[in-house]
Amino acid sequence: MRRLLSLGLLLLLAFSLPVSAEELLMVRVKSPFPETMLKFQEVIKEHGYKLSRVQRVDVGLSMSGYKTDKYRVVFFGKEKQDRWIIRHHPKLIPYLPLKVAIYAENEDTLLVAPNLDILINAKDPHLKKMVKGWEQDLQVMFREMHDYGMNN
Numbered sequence: 001m002r003r004l005l006s007l008g009l010l011l012l013l014a015f016s017l018p019v020s021a022e023e024l025l026m027v028r029v030k031s032p033f034p035e036t037m038l039k040f041q042e043v044i045k046e047h048g049y050k051l052s053r054v055q056r057v058d059v060g061l062s063m064s065g066y067k068t069d070k071y072r073v074v075f076f077g078k079e080k081q082d083r084w085i086i087r088h089h090p091k092l093i094p095y096l097p098l099k100v101a102i103y104a105e106n107e108d109t110l111l112v113a114p115n116l117d118i119l120i121n122a123k124d125p126h127l128k129k130m131v132k133g134w135e136q137d138l139q140v141m142f143r144e145m146h147d148y149g150m151n152n
Contacts (some may be wrong), residue, residue, distance in 0.1 A: 026112040027142040029149035033070040036109035049076040054098045070104035109113050
């Protein structure tokens with residue numbers, strides 16, 4: 001986790017628009033953490049996803065030496081799709097629901113999600129189409145968040 005977070009932080013410094021790294025999709029939002037959190041939850045719902053939960057992870061990070069109290073993981077998905085995957089592809093359960101880490105960095109807020117390309121190699125055409133849709137939705141949502149930060 002620490003290695004992935006460090007890699008994500010380095011890559012985030014280099015980019016401000018949504019980018020797809022080998023393992024991550026990320027965006028820097030020029031907006032304070034609380035406002036960005038609220039806006040991202042709205043954007044999730046606007047794209048037809050249901051918010052599952054928001055989990056605080058800053059306590060564990062503080063114990064590891066990180067100095068932030070603004071770090072959350074937002075879980076969301078589409079129930080019908082999740083149920084279908086659980087029935088037909090149980091090995092993919094760890095990828096459900098979709099998740100995005102959101103954390104403050106100075107005056108900005110960073111959003112980071114795992115790149116779902118690894119799931120695109122599936123042989124099932126229905127699954128492939130579904131995952132491609134999630135990836136496209138994440139890219140659109142991240143672009144909307146970037147634009148939100150630029151307009152506030």
